[in-house]
Amino acid sequence: MTTTTEGGAAPAKARHGVNLHVLGPILALIALVIVGALMNSNFLSAGNVTNVLARSAFIGIIAVGMTFVITAGGLDLSVGSMAAFIAGLMILVMNLALPSMGVGLPVMLLGIATALVAGLVAGWINGILITTMRIEAFIVTLGTMGIYRSLVTWLADGGTLSLDFGLRTALQPLYYSGILGISWPIIVFAIVAIIGEVVMRMTAFGRYCAAIGSNDQVARYSSVNVNRMRLYTYVGLGLLVGIATIMYVPRLGSASSATGVLWELEAIAAVIIGGTVLKGGFGRVWGTVIGVLILSLIGNILNLTDAVSPYLNGAIQGVIIVLAVILQRESKAGD
Amino acid sequence: MTKHLMMGAAFSLLAAPVLAQETTVIGVSIPAATHGWAGGMNFHAQEAIDRLEEVYPELDFVLATASDPAKQVSDIEDMVAARGISALVVLPFESEPLTGPVKAIADQGVWVTVVDRGLSEPNIQDLYVAGDNPGFGRVSGEYMVSAMPDGGDIVVLRGIPTTIDNERVEGFQAAIEGSGINILGMEHGNWNRDDSFTVMQDFLSRYPEIDAVWASDDDMAVGVLAAIEAAGRDDIQFVLGGAGMKEMIQRVMDGDTMIPADVTYPPSMIATAIELTAVGVTSSAPVSGTFTIGSVLVTPENAENYYFPDSPF
Incomplete structure (x- = not known):
């Protein structure tokens, strides 16, 4: 827990040498891969690896955004419901536009634009309520979590919203195909993770997030626009939820109130397993990626x-989550 | 809708609710539409109420949907206190938390009809309209046996770990016993499309040869079909779902070889319960006892009878 008090300096510290606590999540991941390979010969087959990476992408893309929110001392419980709502909205808009636009690129772009805009707006609403209205992030996002979940149930009339069959076939490549045998979700997840890592480590925004999460008063006196930076973390997370949804919808072509249930907790768990401090002040994007992979591998x-x-x-999942975090804490006490 | 009427032995005349009131109020308390089946159930409840309010001008209905057991208890208490209901139709969110409150209402002389999920004490209700979970498993198993007379290897997707799921799986296993059908693996897909997609992907990685899948639920069948399609596997001959989702019934009707049949567990059983309660309240016809709604095998021949295009499920 020492990092919380000196949070501002933590990213610099992480760069110094190879500390044991940095290795914690990696060791856990390697252990899981070995266990998996020993238990089933198909575990390391290309098909299974692709499946696991592709299904990690939804939570993974969201968790990268969550890393920034948590690093800046915030929290977002609404992402799972938000994903369900955006998926429902995207399906509705595309189905409505189908008769006039026909199956083709324009209607697909419309769906993608809908998801991105809806994500941005949803994240902005969370952010505005938390920053300018000064309501606890936990309460705001607990509220919006209920709102989005109800909205998708209402949009679907309690049932399931299904994408038109022809549209679904046209959209399917977004999840199932890709470049050089690597499917789109994996590619997008990798790009998001790399950009996230660069932003967290090398930009002023990344440092501001850590500073705000560590001590927002000090950050304010250091002329950081605390509210604006916090707002950006929520808007960014909303946008990433939109991106994740764009690949979720083609997979089964449907959304219901059962979509995205508990994604928020999985994303938060992945962030914490990866070494980001739940109280804020220190974040590690690549750790989050490892955390997501650990969860899906289990x-x-x-x-x-x-x-x-x-x-x-x-x-089993619970034990491994707690163990992965203990691994870090113990080695931290030693450094 | 075919109904298998199995009135319980305890036939008793309904006396209490038929009093000299001008309008009789019937309360209907059901879980909110949080998944497909519940959505269908909400639809059929509303439809039954709309229809009965026209048929019986002397009846008034209060419908409340609850998102958790505590809300359902408050709903029911409000119905008694504010609307003075003389009969209650309740599909309990969970058995345990609802048993006490419903018993208290029954003790006040309110007619109680319990639907689908029984209360912890079996003798509280006047009428029990129940789905047949062991029968659901049995009918599914019998279909598997008839579709694969020479046996074969199947995988099974289970629902959320509950008594309902256990009863279905036990019924299924009993039906396929000794038939040469071998269950390679069983995992919980939680009656959820995404979970069943993931589980099926892993089954496909794990077993190079699968003859058929008992998805045990139509939502799970959707996920299973997507996983099979994405993997490009052609060893699987068919997928058997269950519940009677309209999209799946449609595929059965169209003669889809991957979905050759379906087994019903109709959400419209709530309508049966409301109708019977209305009959009990307005007439002297006896309706107390247990009414079990059998699970029926839907095949291309009879699929039309089970297709409700307006229902959300």
Whole structure:
């Protein structure tokens, strides 16, 4: 926990040498890969690796945005519901535009634009309520979480919103195909992660986030526009939720109130496993990526083996999350 | 809608609610439309109420949807206190938390109809309209046996770990016993499209040869079909879902070979419960006991009877 008090300097410290606590999440990931490979020979097959990476992409892209929000001392519980709502909206808009536009690039671009704009607006609403209205992030996003979840249920009339069949076929390549055998979700996730890492480490914005999360009063006296920076973290997260949704919709071509349930907690868990401090002040984007992969691998390995009763899947996940965090804390105490 | 009427042995005349009131109020308390099946149930409840209010001018209905058990308890208490209901139709969110409050209302002389999920104490309700979960599993299993007379390897997707899911799976396993059908693996897809997609992807990585899938639910069948399609596997002959989602019934009707049949677990059972309660309140026809709604196999021949294009489910 020492990093919280000296948070502003933490990113610089992380760059110094190879500290043990930096290795914690990586070691956990390597251990999981070894366990998986020993338990099932198909674990390292190209098909399975692609499946796991592609399904990690939704939570992963969102978690990169969540890293900034948490680093700046915030929290966003609404992302799962927001994703469901944006997915529902995107499907509705595309279905409505279909008769006039026909299946083709324009209607797909319209859907993509809808998702991006809706994400930006949703993130902006969260951010404005938290910064200018000065309401606790936990409360604001708990509220919007309920609002978006109800809205998608209402839009779907309690059932499921389904994309027109022809549209779905046209849109499917967004999830299932890609370049050189690497599917789009994986490519987008990688790009988002790299940009996130660069922004966190090398830009003023990244340093401001850490400074605000560490001590917002000091940041304010250092002439950081605290409210604006915080707002940017929520808007950025909203945009990333929109991007994740663009690839979610083509996968099954539907959205319902069951879409994106608990994504917010998975994203937050991934951020914390990756070494970002929940209280803010220090963030690590590449750690978040490792965290996301750890979470998806646990589910994947449990599905590939009969070793554990499926009733215990949640318990195994819980134990590994806590262990991964303990691994960091212990080595931190030692440095 | 075919209904298998199995009135319980305890036939008793309905006396209490038929009093000299001008309008009789019937309260209907159901879980909110948080998933497809519940959405269909909400639709059918509203439709039944609209229809019955025209048929019986002396009846008034209060419909409340609850997002959690605590809200449902408050709803029911409000109905008794503010609207003076003489009958309650309730689909309990969870059995345990609702048992006490519903018992208190039944003790006040309000007619209680329980739907689908039973209360913890079985003798509170006057009428129980129940889905047949072991039967759902049995009908599904029997279909599997008839579709694969020489046996084969299947994978099973289970729902959210609950008694409902256990009863279905036990019924299924009993039906396929000794038939040469071998269950390679069972995992929980939680009656959710995304979860079942993930589980099916992993099943496909794990088993190079799968003959058929018991998705046990139509939402899960959607995820399963997408995973199979994406993997480009052609060893799987068919996927059997369940519940009676209109898109799946449509595919059965169209003779889709991947979805050759479906097994019903109709959300419209709420309509049955409301109708029977209305009959009980307005007439002297006895309706107490247990009314079990059987799970029916839907095939291309009879699919038309189970297709409700207006329902959200």
